[in-house]
Amino acid sequence: MAVARSNVLRQVSPDEQLNLERLADKVNRSYFGNSINIRPRWGIPSACESPEPKTEINHLSxxxxxxxxxxxxxxxxxxxxxxxxxxxxxxxxxxxxxxxxxxxxxxxxxxxxxxxxxxxxxxxxDDTIYVAPGSIEMVSGEESLLVHPILSRSAGNGAPIFVIRYIIHHEMVHKFLGTSSTDPHPEAFRRLDACARDRSRALQWLRKNHFTTIEDSSR
Missing domain, CATH: 1.25.40 (Serine Threonine Protein Phosphatase 5, Tetratricopeptide repeat)
Incomplete structure (x- = not known):
């Protein structure tokens, strides 16, 4: 998938939303005993790029x-x-x-x-811009598990199902453990994340297509 060819203005189809919910149900049931009570949805994660400028402004008019x-x-x-x-x-x-x-x-x-x-x-x-593939955040007052629409087939170019499944698993681990922004990937998180099906393939695919992964963290 080439990220540059995606068009996130297009709407993700209702069928893909339903498929996302079904896949999340399977992951929730298989790994978390149906304990994760948040709705998956297609949406752009807020952590998609840099905060405000801080450097290299002395030369500006x-x-x-x-x-x-x-x-x-x-x-x-x-x-x-x-x-x-x-x-x-x-x-x-x-x-x-x-x-x-x-x-x-x-x-x-x-x-x-x-x-x-x-x-x-x-x-x-001379450095690569990476995009967050998923997140858990409040949307319209409801806590939601977001998966970037670039990864959908109807609004993007379509990621393999093992990639979507891993993103869901990864975000559900965050919810299950209640991780914090100061320490998002502690050792317990990494152990549970490592249990995800096809994890290595998914991480390789995400890195190749310029998405952030757990491997980008030094923790």
């Missing part, structure tokens, strides 16, 4: 600095269209963190150009 500050403020106020307008000028050749924040804004807007923008930023920054 006063107007660029003003725009950058306003863009960051718009991002924090969730005025994503304004943030996009203000930050676009910094991609791909501006400060690295500003360019990454622009990519982050595009992903939150579900703008289908974000993979191509990310690739251009990657060439300039």
């Amino acid at each position: 006063p107007q660029e600095l003003k725009d950058l500050q306003a863009g960051v403020e718009a991002y924090h106020k969730k005025d994503l269209q304004q943030a996009k307008t203000l930050l676009e000028q910094f991609s791909p050749n501006g400060p690295r963190d500003a360019a990454l924040l622009y990519v982050r804004v595009l992903t939150l807007l579900k703008d289908p150009t974000w993979p191509d923008v990310a690739k251009s930023v990657n060439r300039v920054c």
